Amino acid sequence: MNAESPIGLFDSGVGGLTVFREVSRILPRERLIYLADTARVPYGNRSKETIIRYTLETIPFWEEQNIKLLIVACHTASSHALTLLQENLSIPVIGVIQSGVQKILATTTRGPIGIFATKSTIESGVYQTAISAERPDIQLFSVECPLFVPLVEEGFLNHPATTLIAEHYLQHLQDQHLETALLACTHYPLIRLVIQSVLGSSVALIESAEPTAIAAKTYLEKNNLLNTSFPSNPEFYVTDAPEKFVKLAKYFLSQEVFSLKKIRIQEMIAPCLKNAFS
Ligand code: DGL
Numbered sequence: 001m002n003a004e005s006p007i008g009l010f011d012s013g014v015g016g017l018t019v020f021r022e023v024s025r026i027l028p029r030e031r032l033i034y035l036a037d038t039a040r041v042p043y044g045n046r047s048k049e050t051i052i053r054y055t056l057e058t059i060p061f062w063e064e065q066n067i068k069l070l071i072v073a074c075h076t077a078s079s080h081a082l083t084l085l086q087e088n089l090s091i092p093v094i095g096v097i098q099s100g101v102q103k104i105l106a107t108t109t110r111g112p113i114g115i116f117a118t119k120s121t122i123e124s125g126v127y128q129t130a131i132s133a134e135r136p137d138i139q140l141f142s143v144e145c146p147l148f149v150p151l152v153e154e155g156f157l158n159h160p161a162t163t164l165i166a167e168h169y170l171q172h173l174q175d176q177h178l179e180t181a182l183l184a185c186t187h188y189p190l191i192r193l194v195i196q197s198v199l200g201s202s203v204a205l206i207e208s209a210e211p212t213a214i215a216a217k218t219y220l221e222k223n224n225l226l227n228t229s230f231p232s233n234p235e236f237y238v239t240d241a242p243e244k245f246v247k248l249a250k251y252f253l254s255q256e257v258f259s260l261k262k263i264r265i266q267e268m269i270a271p272c273l274k275n276a277f278s
Helices: 017-026 048-056 059-064 075-088 097-107 119-124 126-134 148-153 160-176 188-199 209-222 242-252 271-276
Strands: 007-011 032-036 069-072 113-117 140-144 180-183 204-206 235-238 260-262
Touching (some): 007 017, 017 032, 017 209, 048 075, 048 119, 069 075, 075 097, 075 113, 075 119, 097 126, 097 180, 113 119, 113 126, 113 160, 113 188, 119 140, 126 140, 148 160, 160 188, 180 188, 188 204, 235 242, 242 260
Parallel strands (some): 007 032, 007 069, 032 235, 113 180, 235 260
16 A cells, blocks of 8 residues: 555445545545445444444455545444454544544533434444543533434435424424534535524534544645545445435535446455454
């Protein structure tokens, strides 16, 4: 691996393109390979065991790509499988949790803080633990918002149904005087305006995509791995329905998705999977 090797980005589906977009903006010369496990999306309602298995099953794909860094753009996969991926992959891996936590802590003076994520991310407790470890004095309100992902995937970005669901999940927080809230799911930045309108304009909404891209840049700089050659086109891989990915990608990127291939992820009964559950 060297500076010209690509960077991998992994998500359960199309949502990680919010991170892809920021990485392309902040690291425009890097070659990016994006894998979306669209055959098995969503991860957010699944059990910890299944999320770990699905995530670790991408290891052979990543080992073949000769990447210099893997970014796990998915909050659900980062919550449950980041450490195992780091232990089992011979490539450096960063997730979205740490950068999101650092950003919200830097933005919050007194709280309270809202954390909005998939059911599985909230159940993992990773955000709550990381924030409380630094600022035990700050009150946290963690809210599962499972219907946000399908609403975004339907393109209901500014739809009355999305407002109705956002009110259902978040209206009770209006009395809690949140100072900040973390959009701890790849899809939520796309309905940021709806979330903001329900919470009120005084709540600062924090996203992880940009700080994650900055963390990737810092890592590459420190390790002399920044690509200085001419930019090349990104490659996209999906595990199902390429046409759906292309259609949805329009909501996430202002560029067309070319170079898209469908691949099959082999189910692995690898030693690392056995260890993961022991
Ligand atoms: N990418 C997931 C996340 O950020 C959302 C979609 C899913 O549930 O798989 O948590």
